[in-house]
Amino acid sequence: MLLVSDLTRLFGASSANSAGLHPLSFSLKDGTFFTLLGPSGCGKTTTLRCIAGLERPDRGSIRLGDTVLFDDADGIEVPLNQRGIGMVFQSYAIWPHMSVFNNVAFPLRVTRGTKPSASEIEALVEDALRRVDLSGFGPRSPTQLSGGQQQRVALARAIVRKPRLLLLDEPLSNLDARLRDEMRAELKRLQRELGITTVYVTHDQSEALELSDLIAVLDKGKLRQLGSPREIFFDPADSFVANFMGSPNLLAGRTLADVAAGGMGQVELANGHTLVCRFPRTLAAGSSTTVSLRPEAIRVTTPEQPPTSDGEINRLDGRLISLDFQGYGSRCLVDIGGHSLQANIDSRAGIGANAAVALTFPATEALALSQ
Ligand SMILES: Nc1ncnc2c1ncn2[C@@H]1O[C@H](COP(=O)(O)OP(=O)(O)O)[C@@H](O)[C@H]1O
Ligand SMILES: [Mg+2]
Structure with missing residues (x-):
């Protein structure tokens, strides 16, 4: 479904240690919840921006289904509004001067090619709002909404065009702890419901463990380990x-x-x-x-009463x-x-x-x- 090969994006002098993304490869099956996990500066956002088309990679290729989105060898670069990708950022990036309805409808109105009719837009927006539990919020102003509700609007806007791929960059990090837990569960439910392939970015390991089918741990732009949450947790590579x-x-x-x-x-x-x-x-x-x-895994006892010891x-x-x-x-x-x-x-x-x-x-x- 999503195939990323030798993706490279270096900032500054190109050397083994320069900031950015060293060749990164992974492939995701349809419907996978994939998480890029790592400390700040390890290249998570850069990877997402390359996939979205907001950043041009130095080298490598990105394929989504049958479509090549980027390939430096063939000079292919599909513009971002034609990639069929929905994206949510850490800052919700919703427009305060537009109603909730108009925020969510925005991607439908700027679509290239045949635009949906007003009644189609209405139905699609209603459906997206219902999925994020904001039915009836269309006429409101985003400024009247809580942080969590604003994040749901951003999510509705990302899914309204029924994208083939959803990219989420630390979408929960601006929410308080209780809301974060709530939204975590909801994100998971929504992703399952839509069956949409998702690339999620976080520096929070518990978030990654709970949400993901597959996790990539990055360090300084390099892949340290690719595996299921259980593998990463119980069998760390290094x-x-x-x-x-x-x-x-x-x-x-x-x-x-x-x-x-x-x-x-x-x-x-x-x-x-x-x-x-x-x-x-x-x-x-x-x-x-x-x-x-x-x-x-450690048992603590008094020195006189440890469990019977065998070679293991x-x-x-x-x-x-x-x-x-x-x-x-x-x-x-x-x-x-x-x-x-x-x-x-x-x-x-x-x-x-x-x-x-x-x-x-x-x-x-x-x-x-x-x-
Ligand atoms: N436009 C840029 N110019 C120069 N350096 C950049 C640019 N964007 C990102 N970087 C550097 O690339 C590295 C990876 O950044 P980023 O992908 O934002 O990390 P993360 O999202 O994992 O915190 C960092 O060292 C960052 O400073
Ligand atoms: Mg980032």
């Missing part, structure tokens, strides 16, 4: 992705033997401890690695530094000599600050990642 997805426990170490992708092997931590880890990617003996360990269970001894009550569970920080680790602990376990503790976790939960 330490950047693990870190960005919020893994708080990243331990520097060195591999003790060659380990093939998917295999298990030993890692020596900087403080001398050895862990048995899972290796998502192949690493040679002596490579620097970062071990990622989710707090949820790692054990680290340490001292509990702090404890933050969060309800049934508490988040604790444990010093293991040279490193501190976050772990979850049952609030009623009766283990307090300064206690000596044992941390145990299965080898499958300790990921040895490349840098």
Whole structure:
């Protein structure tokens, strides 16, 4: 459906480190909710602008269905108003001097070729407003609407022409937390209902996990990982992705033997401890690695009562530094000599600050990642 190949857009001197977008490729099946995820400046907006036709790529090609939208090799560049794409920006970009109806009708009136009749426009606008739960809001002025309602108007305007592709650039980031959650669920519902292929941009990993079928994690214009939310979360490709997805426990170490992708092997931590880890990617003996360990995977007990250990269970001894009550569970920080680790602990376990503790976790939960 959407095929992006070797898309490149560099700003300033062209070098491996210049800002912009280094060759980026991905392909999306019809109806996919795809998210570009990454920190500010990683090239998310640039990618969307290239697809929309607001920015001319230096190289590469973009195909939507059977239509080539851009191809530098063939000199093809379809103008933005002929691409059949709907777009919503972070700033809602709706016109305050026009009624809600006229805002939503705008793309229909500037369509090239045969324009829809007044009654067709009326029906299309009504349908779009109904889909975003704003039936009857047509005559109002946008200035009378809340931020969330204005964002819905922007969304109605993006879908009114029944585009083949929807591009959403951080559309929820200007809303307050409660509204953001509400709109998140609604966006998902709307996208499913319309079955429309969507490219969504966000720097918020929880938003990406909840909404997406497929996620691309970008860093400095480069693709770090492309995968399902589960793959990105449970199987980060490298330490950047693990870190960005919020893994708080990243331990520097060195591999003790060659380990093939998917295999298990030993890692020596900087403080001398050895862990048995899972290796998502192949690493040679002596490579620097970062071990990622989710707090949820760690069991905290007193040193006398750890679970029975077999070869697949790692054990680290340490001292509990702090404890933050969060309800049934508490988040604790444990010093293991040279490193501190976050772990979850049952609030009623009766283990307090300064206690000596044992941390145990299965080898499958300790990921040895490349840098
Ligand atoms: N028109 C431009 N001129 C120069 N640099 C730009 C321009 N647009 C974007 N950049 C740079 O390209 C990089 C990617 O920007 P952008 O795609 O907006 O990132 P994101 O949306 O992920 O925050 C940033 O370093 C940004 O400063
Ligand atoms: Mg941006």
